[in-house]
Amino acid sequence: MYNTKLGKWFIPVVGGLAFVYLLVPIVYIFVFSFNDGGKSNLQWRSFTLDNWKNPCGAPGACESLVNSLSVGAVATIIATVLGTAVAIGLVRYKFRFRSTADLLIILPLATPEVVLGASLLAQFLNLGWDLGYWTVIIAHVMFCMSFVIVTVRARVAGLDDRLEEAAADLYASPMQRFWKITFPMLIPGIVAAALLSFAMSFDDFIITNFNSGTFSTFPKFVYVAAARGIPAQANVIGSAMFIIALLVVIIGQVISYRRKKALAARG
Amino acid sequence: MSTTATHESSEFSPVSAGSGADLVLSGISKHFADFTAVQEMDLSIPSGTFIALLGPSGCGKTTTLRMIAGLEAPTSGTITIGGEDMTRLPSHKRPVNTVFQSYALFPHMSILDNVAFGLKQKRDKDAIAKAKAGLEMVELSHLASRKPAQLSGGQQQRVALARALVNRPRVLLLDEPLGALDMKLRRQMQVELKKIQMEVGLTFIHVTHDQEEAMTMADVVAVMNQGRIEQMGSPRELYELPRTAFVANFLGKSNLMEGAVVADAGPAIVVDVAGQRFELLKERAVATEGKIVVGVRPEKMRIAELDKPGFEHAGNQLVGTVTDASFTGVSTEYLVDVPGVGTVGTFTQNLGQDPARPGDKVRMSWEPEYTFGLGADEDLEAGVQAS
Amino acid sequence: MSAPAKEARAVEKVDLRSPEEIRAEKKKGRMGAWLILPGMLYMALFFAAPVVVLLSMSLFVKPEGAELGEFVPGWNFGTYAEVWNRYWPVLLRSFVFALIATVAALIIAFPMAYLVAVRLRGKPLLKGILLVLLIAPFFSSFILRTQAWKQILADEGWIVQTLKAVAILPADGSLTATPFAVICGLTYNFLPFMMLPIYASLERLDTRLLEASGDLYASPAQTFMKVTLPQSMPGVFAGTLLTFIPAAGDYVNAAILGNNRDTSMIGQVIDSRFFKVIDYPGAAALSFILMVCILILVLIYIRRFGTKDLF
Numbered sequence: 001m002y003n004t005k006l007g008k009w010f011i012p013v014v015g016g017l018a019f020v021y022l023l024v025p026i027v028y029i030f031v032f033s034f035n036d037g038g039k040s041n042l043q044w045r046s047f048t049l050d051n052w053k054n055p056c057g058a059p060g061a062c063e064s065l066v067n068s069l070s071v072g073a074v075a076t077i078i079a080t081v082l083g084t085a086v087a088i089g090l091v092r093y094k095f096r097f098r099s100t101a102d103l104l105i106i107l108p109l110a111t112p113e114v115v116l117g118a119s120l121l122a123q124f125l126n127l128g129w130d131l132g133y134w135t136v137i138i139a140h141v142m143f144c145m146s147f148v149i150v151t152v153r154a155r156v157a158g159l160d161d162r163l164e165e166a167a168a169d170l171y172a173s174p175m176q177r178f179w180k181i182t183f184p185m186l187i188p189g190i191v192a193a194a195l196l197s198f199a200m201s202f203d204d205f206i207i208t209n210f211n212s213g214t215f216s217t218f219p220k221f222v223y224v225a226a227a228r229g230i231p232a233q234a235n236v237i238g239s240a241m242f243i244i245a246l247l248v249v250i251i252g253q254v255i256s257y258r259r260k261k262a263l264a265a266r267g
Numbered sequence: 268m269s270t271t272a273t274h275e276s277s278e279f280s281p282v283s284a285g286s287g288a289d290l291v292l293s294g295i296s297k298h299f300a301d302f303t304a305v306q307e308m309d310l311s312i313p314s315g316t317f318i319a320l321l322g323p324s325g326c327g328k329t330t331t332l333r334m335i336a337g338l339e340a341p342t343s344g345t346i347t348i349g350g351e352d353m354t355r356l357p358s359h360k361r362p363v364n365t366v367f368q369s370y371a372l373f374p375h376m377s378i379l380d381n382v383a384f385g386l387k388q389k390r391d392k393d394a395i396a397k398a399k400a401g402l403e404m405v406e407l408s409h410l411a412s413r414k415p416a417q418l419s420g421g422q423q424q425r426v427a428l429a430r431a432l433v434n435r436p437r438v439l440l441l442d443e444p445l446g447a448l449d450m451k452l453r454r455q456m457q458v459e460l461k462k463i464q465m466e467v468g469l470t471f472i473h474v475t476h477d478q479e480e481a482m483t484m485a486d487v488v489a490v491m492n493q494g495r496i497e498q499m500g501s502p503r504e505l506y507e508l509p510r511t512a513f514v515a516n517f518l519g520k521s522n523l524m525e526g527a528v529v530a531d532a533g534p535a536i537v538v539d540v541a542g543q544r545f546e547l548l549k550e551r552a553v554a555t556e557g558k559i560v561v562g563v564r565p566e567k568m569r570i571a572e573l574d575k576p577g578f579e580h581a582g583n584q585l586v587g588t589v590t591d592a593s594f595t596g597v598s599t600e601y602l603v604d605v606p607g608v609g610t611v612g613t614f615t616q617n618l619g620q621d622p623a624r625p626g627d628k629v630r631m632s633w634e635p636e637y638t639f640g641l642g643a644d645e646d647l648e649a650g651v652q653a654s
Numbered sequence: 655m656s657a658p659a660k661e662a663r664a665v666e667k668v669d670l671r672s673p674e675e676i677r678a679e680k681k682k683g684r685m686g687a688w689l690i691l692p693g694m695l696y697m698a699l700f701f702a703a704p705v706v707v708l709l710s711m712s713l714f715v716k717p718e719g720a721e722l723g724e725f726v727p728g729w730n731f732g733t734y735a736e737v738w739n740r741y742w743p744v745l746l747r748s749f750v751f752a753l754i755a756t757v758a759a760l761i762i763a764f765p766m767a768y769l770v771a772v773r774l775r776g777k778p779l780l781k782g783i784l785l786v787l788l789i790a791p792f793f794s795s796f797i798l799r800t801q802a803w804k805q806i807l808a809d810e811g812w813i814v815q816t817l818k819a820v821a822i823l824p825a826d827g828s829l830t831a832t833p834f835a836v837i838c839g840l841t842y843n844f845l846p847f848m849m850l851p852i853y854a855s856l857e858r859l860d861t862r863l864l865e866a867s868g869d870l871y872a873s874p875a876q877t878f879m880k881v882t883l884p885q886s887m888p889g890v891f892a893g894t895l896l897t898f899i900p901a902a903g904d905y906v907n908a909a910i911l912g913n914n915r916d917t918s919m920i921g922q923v924i925d926s927r928f929f930k931v932i933d934y935p936g937a938a939a940l941s942f943i944l945m946v947c948i949l950i951l952v953l954i955y956i957r958r959f960g961t962k963d964l965f
Contacts, residue, residue: 010765025803086694104697118924142701145693145696162367169365
């Protein structure tokens with residue numbers, strides 16, 4: 001066996017501790033969402049459910065959350081559609097200017113957010129566009145698209161061309177081949193890319209801060225509030241979003257796991 | 268160029284238009300950007316034939332198959348099925364189905380949906396019923412709701428076969444469909460495939476590099492090499508009378524020796540090989556004058572210790588020294604060094620005797636009618652497979 | 655590509671294909687172009703063009719007696735010298751912090767990735783849950799989490815009190831408002847970006863290779879160095895880039911967990927030049943310097959360790 005005694009406990013312990021490290025602030029946020037901490041919520045005072053009963057109690061908190069969800073959804077849809085098309089085009093077809101296209105995809109990933117934010121701001125100032133909802137969407141689509149392309153491209157490259165040939169052999173026209181074979185097989189990759197996009201858009205602060213003007217998103221709300229003390233309602237929203245994300249994905253996983261098990265058991 | 272002339276008795280002559288042939292390739296070539304896969308191929312396959320395209324990897328057999336399937340467009344030439352021109356028809360409009368080497372089952376669909384795919388594409392109202400019948404034929408009805416990944420290699424292979432067969436194509440193409448299976452399963456599937464082909468009576472084109480597979484299953488074997496058909500005919504014809512060194516070596520083993528014609532003896536000629544005289548029937552020789560290559564299959568030879576009393580030898584004889592003897596149970600294989608000729612291989616069936624050991628001087632002989640003659644410009648090593 | 659290979663390519667081979675086939679190939683290429691065109695146009699308009707605008711903005715001139723924030727197009731290269739002389743120590747600090755955070759994140763992320771990818775094989779449910787735990791924190795907002803760290807590590811918090819009690823930390827010491835806190839924050843925030851690519855390459859690791867290595871007399875440490883690590887290199891490579899690049903430009907961690915003396919990072923400076931000082935050319939020049947420095951570092955890194963897998 002390759003596992004030595006040391007290796008047997010070392011990896012689980014260190015890896016486990018790393019996960020604890022990752023979750024410590026979440027636990028803190030969750031605990032302090034029950035704090036009757038007044039405006040600043042810095043010191044533990046007493047337990048209360050008031051914050052959870054009235055999550056929109058802090059002015060601007062819920063509006064910013066709705067804004068974030070809206071931006072996340074719209075930006076994800078646009079980035080996923082455009083990015084998936086690019087990913088398929090790049091893998092399946094040869095054409096000139098391919099390396100230029102590659103560069104346009106990779107460079108945004110190799111550029112710090114502060115530069116992306118600043119350059120887009122410069123562009124918007126130059127074009128004379130008012131900052132707000134749509135400039136934020138434009139910015140989010142831009143950085144999400146690179147991630148979508150990279151994620152989906154790996155999936156397209158991993159596809160077996162022979163499956164499409166088999167479909168062609170079985171009387172499927174090029175369009176039918178795409179929608180019945182290629183697309184269904186790309187779905188897991190596209191869903192993963194969309195989820196990642198949504199998470200990144202939802203959690204983005206720096207680029208948003210440059211391009212939002214007076215428009216507020218949840219991270220921006222928290223950042224601005226931090227100066228005077230973050231209201232406990234922000235903790236409620238943060239915890240709730242974390243728990244919802246966790247539940248949605250875990251329930252999805254359990255269902256697919258059950259289905260697989262049932263399938264395996266049947267034979 | 269056309270297919271090398273087959274034996275006169277062959278009913279499968281190369282393209283002779285209107286001979287009731289169902290699938291006809293004429294003058295088919297396929298060039299890729301930097302190499303030529305298939306060169307000016309003519310091939311005519313009567314309806315209902317089980318034909319094997321046999322050749323080493325890179326010989327163009329798979330490209331030929333893909334052109335018939337419509338997955339590759341020929342650079343020149345035409346493909347017709349039952350007189351209809353298929354050359355420019357895209358794959359999904361051809362009455363042809365393929366069993367792919369990797370099976371190419373759709374991983375996101377159940378087995379039943381896989382088998383019903385082609386029927387549904389053709390908007391067949393009984394798609395599901397026919398698919399179920401197809402699964403029954405390959406004895407996999409109980410796995411209809413599984414996904415391909417949950418099946419063994421042999422089961423996947425049968426699904427791929429059912430998926431192609433349920434469409435009742437005019438021609439069924441099999442691209443090394445047994446290549447991924449282990450030996451035992453392979454033999455079993457070979458028998459099953461042959462059985463199914465006889466049942467459904469469809470034209471099967473089976474691409475393989477396994478000569479044993481080709482010979483046991485096919486009615487007709489076409490041996491391909493470097494984008495051309497070297498020779499085509501029934502397995503027995505090809506084996507007994509190869510017309511090129513490539514066929515002689517690729518299909519089984521052969522002893523090939525260079526010699527020169529020294530006399531004409533009516534229906535036969537006499538050939539001198541390193542001082543030995545061999546008789547050879549004219550009808551079994553590609554060339555009957557000047558330098559030629561003489562060949563004989565190893566199992567046609569008898570072997571005995573030199574001048575062993577009472578041993579009855581045949582007309583053509585060679586003398587040499589045994590360099591190696593390997594006992595394989597059913598037979599013993601000998602390598603014999605013959606001065607002026609080189610190493611000659613032969614084997615004897617295990618009848619309890621032990622005719623020679625390494626170092627022994629031996630005499631080998633065979634009947635003149637087993638001898639075959641090839642053209643002088645043949646490469647004696649062509650088609651030799653590393654063992 | 656080596657020189658002889660280039661020469662070999664230069665010799666045009668005769669294309670054996672028919673004109674029709676070549677035309678079909680070209681037609682296929684055009685269809686691919688239609689697929690990528692909308693996305694690429696978008697990137698050109700909202701990534702490439704803005705970078706050019708940023709570059710030109712960095713050369714703007716402040717006219718005599720101009721109001722705050724008023725600039726006219728020009729060729730003032732002096733801005734570059736000015737901001738470089740003033741801020742190179744901050745730039746250097748940003749890279750040092752980002753480098754330390756990247757190494758720390760690598761050390762922490764590798765066991766995590768190994769645990770999930772290799773040890774939990776055959777336990778898809780637990781594996782799935784741990785992977786979700788990695789992504790789900792995004793939804794609680796990283797600003798909120800960074801703020802939480804600030805409060806956890808605060809002077810009056812129990813961690814600092816405990817460290818002081820056991821004299822690891824001097825009585826007047828603190829954890830927040832230190833370079834240590836900023837680096838911890840960076841490490842924490844970019845951990846998922848390090849972990850996921852490593853996980854992806856370790857997931858493909860064939861554990862039989864590890865057994866084979868052990869069978870060929872390698873100790874576990876040697877096996878790790880000679881088999882596991884090389885096999886996970888594409889992931890490590892991608893992860894380090896995905897951590898280092900955003901970390902070098904980050905300013906949230908420095909703003910929340912840092913002080914005004916020895917923790918400020920280049921992102922903070924760019925932000926304040928833009929929004930507080932209203933010095934657009936200065937901010938643009940700094941952004942550009944940051945971008946170029948990172949590209950140079952990344953290119954050196956790719957030359958040295960690169961695989962073709964990601965970049």
